Amino acid sequence: MKRAWVLGGGAVILGVFAWLLFGGLEKNMVFFLTPRELLAKGTEGVGVPVRLGGQVKPGSVKWDAQALDLRFTVTDGGGEIPVRATGAPPQMFRDGMGVIVEGRVGTGGVFEASNLMVKHSNEYRAPKPGEEAHEKYKTLIQQSATP
Amino acid sequence: MPTNDRSLDSSLPRRTGIWLAFACFAVLGAAQAYSISNSPAEGDMGHLQKIMYVHVPAAWMTFLAFFVVLVFSVLYLWRRREAYDLIAASAAEVGAVFNGLTLALGMIWGRPTWGVWWTWDARLTSTLVLFLIFIGYLALRGFVDDPGQRARWSAAVGIIGAINVPIVYMSVMWWRTLHQQPSSPSTLDPAYTLGLRLNAIALLLVMIYFIRRRYEIARLERAAEQAAQMAAMGGR
Amino acid sequence: MIASNETFVIAAYALTWLVLLGYVWRLVSKDGRARGDYARVSGRGEDLR
Numbered sequence: 001m002k003r004a005w006v007l008g009g010g011a012v013i014l015g016v017f018a019w020l021l022f023g024g025l026e027k028n029m030v031f032f033l034t035p036r037e038l039l040a041k042g043t044e045g046v047g048v049p050v051r052l053g054g055q056v057k058p059g060s061v062k063w064d065a066q067a068l069d070l071r072f073t074v075t076d077g078g079g080e081i082p083v084r085a086t087g088a089p090p091q092m093f094r095d096g097m098g099v100i101v102e103g104r105v106g107t108g109g110v111f112e113a114s115n116l117m118v119k120h121s122n123e124y125r126a127p128k129p130g131e132e133a134h135e136k137y138k139t140l141i142q143q144s145a146t147p
Numbered sequence: 148m149p150t151n152d153r154s155l156d157s158s159l160p161r162r163t164g165i166w167l168a169f170a171c172f173a174v175l176g177a178a179q180a181y182s183i184s185n186s187p188a189e190g191d192m193g194h195l196q197k198i199m200y201v202h203v204p205a206a207w208m209t210f211l212a213f214f215v216v217l218v219f220s221v222l223y224l225w226r227r228r229e230a231y232d233l234i235a236a237s238a239a240e241v242g243a244v245f246n247g248l249t250l251a252l253g254m255i256w257g258r259p260t261w262g263v264w265w266t267w268d269a270r271l272t273s274t275l276v277l278f279l280i281f282i283g284y285l286a287l288r289g290f291v292d293d294p295g296q297r298a299r300w301s302a303a304v305g306i307i308g309a310i311n312v313p314i315v316y317m318s319v320m321w322w323r324t325l326h327q328q329p330s331s332p333s334t335l336d337p338a339y340t341l342g343l344r345l346n347a348i349a350l351l352l353v354m355i356y357f358i359r360r361r362y363e364i365a366r367l368e369r370a371a372e373q374a375a376q377m378a379a380m381g382g383r
Numbered sequence: 384m385i386a387s388n389e390t391f392v393i394a395a396y397a398l399t400w401l402v403l404l405g406y407v408w409r410l411v412s413k414d415g416r417a418r419g420d421y422a423r424v425s426g427r428g429e430d431l432r
Contacts, residue, residue: 005290010300013283031268031323053323090262091388092191100325117261122330124196124339126187168407175403179396195388198395205399241406248402255395259388353403360410367417374424 032100035079046105052081053100053119061095074099074111081105085113092118168360171352178349182342189336192260200342202252204350205245206274210312212242212354213281217309220302232298233369235305236288237361241354243281250274261325269318270326277315280308294369 032053038045052074060073060082070085083101093099098119103112182200189196215238223231253271254264265271284304291297319328332340 009283009290010287010304013280013304016279031325090260092260093262097191115263117263117266117325119325120191120260120327121334122327123334124189124199124330125336126338127190172403193388194392197392201395201399244402244406248399251398251402252395255391255398259391357406357410360414364410364414364417367414367421371417371421371424374421378424 034076035074035081036076037079038081038105039079046107049102049104051100051102052083052111052113053098054081056093056095056097056099058095063089070116074101081111082109083111083113085116087116089116090118092120167356171349171356174352175346175349178342178345182345186338186342187336189339195256195259196339198252198256199339200346202249202256203343204347205249205252207347208350208354209242209245209249209277210316211351212238212245212358213277213309213312215358216242216281216305217312220305220309223298223302229294229298229369230366232294232302233365234358234362236285236301237358237365239281239284239301239305239308240361241357243278243285244357245354246274246278246281250278263325266325268324268326269322270315270324273311273315273318277308277311280304280311284308294372 032051033041033045035052035054038050038052054074054076057073057075057080060071062071064070068087070087070089071082072085073080073082083103085101085103093116098121100117100119101111101113102115102117106112179200183197186197188194216235219231219235219238222228223235250271253274257266258264284301287304288297288301291300316329318324319326335343
């Protein structure tokens with residue numbers, strides 16, 4: 001009896017493990033598409049739930065604090081997609097930062113984001129006087145755009 | 148039978164002194180105090196960078212503990228010595244504690260920096276899978292009564308689980324993830340590198356204490372189990 | 384806006400200590416139980432002999 005339980009439990013654990021590793025993860029293997037990749041899908045990429053990752057194009061951020069309406073452009077150096085999000089963005093969100101947005105491309109070609117995530121690099125530095133530009137995110141996104 | 152009893156008594160493990168625990172935790176507290184007070188606010192995330200000193204060492208200790216599980220599971224299958232099984236089990240339990248802590252600390256760090264508590268990217272998902280495998284490992288040990296069978300089966304699960312460790316580590320290199328790639332001294336401010344190293348050493352001491360202490364208790368439990376079996380046989 | 388940065392940092396360190404000391408507590412109680420079991424079982428063994 002106990003042996004049956006253990007064998008059953010073991011089978012369930014192995015099954016979940018296999019599903020997560022080969023099924024569940026497979027779907028998430030490509031965690032996000034870059035603007036270039038999403039644009040290359042053409043009409044196939046419109047209206048379907050997708051994650052879009054890239055760099056916030058410097059100078060593109062428009063934030064209406066009253067209406068909680070956030071607009072910016074995501075770029076990977078090769079393609080650009082305008083994004084509309086609602087709600088206050090995470091505190092690290094700013095020009096030039098890496099972002100991943102969840103949502104879908106609307107008919108007007110604007111990405112309607114339901115979720116906005118900021119992608120941090122592996123660099124941690126105390127700011128030096130006069131240091132401002134977040135150039136590192138450009139290289140970060142370009143690196144991840146070439147699989 | 149009396150000789151057997153005596154060998155059990157003489158092999159009964161002593162308690163590793165509580166002073167060793169105090170020493171380990173004092174070192175950890177000192178490392179945290181030093182690194183917190185000597186870390187300048189980070190350019191992007193300000194004081195949130197300080198979560199690194201607990202999250203990253205906890206992740207490293209998870210990997211290390213499961214590596215110990217791997218080594219002693221293989222050793223058990225090779226040599227069939229009960230001590231190897233008990234060491235593997237002790238390291239698995241301690242590793243699971245650090246694994247759970249890593250996940251929870253990652254969520255606390257992710258919410259204010261990334262904007263989400265959780266996402267199903269390859270790093271986060273594989274770390275959760277690792278956690279679930281070792282929860283399964285510990286549940287399996289509770290289920291199987293026969294010590295030999297328990298040791299063999301948990302060695303198999305322990306090896307399968309530990310194989311996941313390099314997958315977790317490499318996940319950020321192999322797949323696109325929200326989680327960033329590992330930092331290195333070249334991508335860290337020197338103050339952060341020092342803080343991270345101090346905290347890793349301190350947590351390593353704590354982990355060694357945990358595994359050692361858990362192993363002593365595991366031997367005690369086995370001694371009680373054996374004594375109970377012998378008493379039952381004597382009763383009949 | 385959600386809680387401040389300091390709250391998250393404090394929560395992270397508090398959780399770390401809670402988990403680590405919680406595990407110490409578990410070890411201590413497990414040790415006590417195992418010693419009690421051993422004493423009880425081996426004591427009964429002597430009675431039977």
